[in-house]
Amino acid sequence: MLNTIKFIVLALLSFAFPFANAQDTLVIIKSGHIQKSEIFELIYVPVEIPEGINSISVKEIYNHGEGDEKNVLNMGIYDTRGFEIGNPKGFRGWSGGAKTSFFINNSAASTGYIAGPIYPGLWNILIYPSDISDAGIDWTLEIKAVKGREANLFKPNPAQSTINEIPGWYHGDLHMHTLHSDGKRTAQELVEEAHAKKLDFIISTEHNTNSANLSWGKYNSKHLLIINGVEVTSTKFGHWNAIGLTGDNYIDWRYAPEEGWIIKMVEKVHQDNGLAIINHPFYNIQRTNNFKYDDNLFDGVEVWNGNWNLLNNLAVEWWGERLIAGHRLIAIGASDTHVIEGSPNNLGTPQSVVYAESLSKDDLIKGIKNGKVYIRANDSIKIVFEARSGNEKAMLGDTLKIGKDKYSFTIDIHIENCKKQKLKIYSNLGFFKEAMLNSDEEDLTFQINDSNIKFLRVEIRSEEDNMLALTNPIYISY
Numbered sequence: 001m002l003n004t005i006k007f008i009v010l011a012l013l014s015f016a017f018p019f020a021n022a023q024d025t026l027v028i029i030k031s032g033h034i035q036k037s038e039i040f041e042l043i044y045v046p047v048e049i050p051e052g053i054n055s056i057s058v059k060e061i062y063n064h065g066e067g068d069e070k071n072v073l074n075m076g077i078y079d080t081r082g083f084e085i086g087n088p089k090g091f092r093g094w095s096g097g098a099k100t101s102f103f104i105n106n107s108a109a110s111t112g113y114i115a116g117p118i119y120p121g122l123w124n125i126l127i128y129p130s131d132i133s134d135a136g137i138d139w140t141l142e143i144k145a146v147k148g149r150e151a152n153l154f155k156p157n158p159a160q161s162t163i164n165e166i167p168g169w170y171h172g173d174l175h176m177h178t179l180h181s182d183g184k185r186t187a188q189e190l191v192e193e194a195h196a197k198k199l200d201f202i203i204s205t206e207h208n209t210n211s212a213n214l215s216w217g218k219y220n221s222k223h224l225l226i227i228n229g230v231e232v233t234s235t236k237f238g239h240w241n242a243i244g245l246t247g248d249n250y251i252d253w254r255y256a257p258e259e260g261w262i263i264k265m266v267e268k269v270h271q272d273n274g275l276a277i278i279n280h281p282f283y284n285i286q287r288t289n290n291f292k293y294d295d296n297l298f299d300g301v302e303v304w305n306g307n308w309n310l311l312n313n314l315a316v317e318w319w320g321e322r323l324i325a326g327h328r329l330i331a332i333g334a335s336d337t338h339v340i341e342g343s344p345n346n347l348g349t350p351q352s353v354v355y356a357e358s359l360s361k362d363d364l365i366k367g368i369k370n371g372k373v374y375i376r377a378n379d380s381i382k383i384v385f386e387a388r389s390g391n392e393k394a395m396l397g398d399t400l401k402i403g404k405d406k407y408s409f410t411i412d413i414h415i416e417n418c419k420k421q422k423l424k425i426y427s428n429l430g431f432f433k434e435a436m437l438n439s440d441e442e443d444l445t446f447q448i449n450d451s452n453i454k455f456l457r458v459e460i461r462s463e464e465d466n467m468l469a470l471t472n473p474i475y476i477s478y
């Protein structure tokens, strides 16, 4: 069980070499064995930190193996303020399987970890096996605690929450990684790339840590809105993005779907005016939906992750079925970029275009929440999708209200830079209409007289059926 909190203090070997060397360094060695049957167990290794310590470092040693005999031992740490699920106070960082060592001191920390006071008392290192070979994992943690005190205590500096007050369509990327989790670029490199690509916003979504969110203020500018998020990552039960968080909010991942925690965590996101988005639901080779939490709790779903592929197609189909079933999940697309170049997940591919009353965290999140979003493969594509009936008008995400006596309404679709591609329209009844786009700027109008139509949404696909853009629905009420 994932939720089993297993103390291995009795089974492990523990040694401490108190302040033996000139730098007043206390070395603590912990070691143990994890059997194959213990996969996905949360293993907390307690470490007593004495008074007067300024810096701790942890080194994780185990045989990584390879192929079917691969071992992955994820790692994180909690301070004396506690490690219970739902108590974020003691959380001091997580590097998953991306690092095998880290440090934390008063003023600085490894990426993924949170600098600040090194409180004396009981800390807990969390190790979490997500791959175990037949032989199991023999592991050792070497903890060094160094005496001293530095003057400059780390102060969080989260990003500004407003760039301008201008209403409009803003494009950006909602899912990305840096060295703060398993990405291969620095925060600065990510920001420089976002500027070079002229994105209006990016949402920081590191795996199971908010460490990046605490320092985005360094990169405040007049052009780029940086929004805080966390990719709540459970290897066993699926990934979801908590977006639109305040800088110091942390959303826990350590619970199974049948526990009540997921409800509390989504509530915590909503208290920040944030959104909970299901990520890449079909991101596995079995092509099954690997998201095990109740999708009814979530605001949206990432139907398009990185370059278009069959798994994304499955996600779009699943989303379409959920819409028909009456669950108004918002569709978003994002790159999930991990490296600067050469990955199928380049920053801004795909991107989400959002209508917001201002370029600010709250208005952008509100735009997404209201379904005022379409997704496109690149920034040359433009879609304007509207519906009207009499004096009533509706844009993406809106509900068009039609008088009881008349069932007729009109939809207008303006599309740029999709020449020779296919426009496909879907409704709650399934596939509705298809048309070829013959020019770089195309305006299409359809008259609809069918009171069974409850929503309409648009896709643009290539001849090979690859997605180029898709919109959220306009809803119709009679």
Ligand SMILES: [Zn+2]
Binding pocket: 231, 239, 279, 280
């Ligand atoms: Zn993910």
Ligand SMILES: [Zn+2]
Binding pocket: 175, 176, 177, 231, 336
């Ligand atoms: Zn990701």
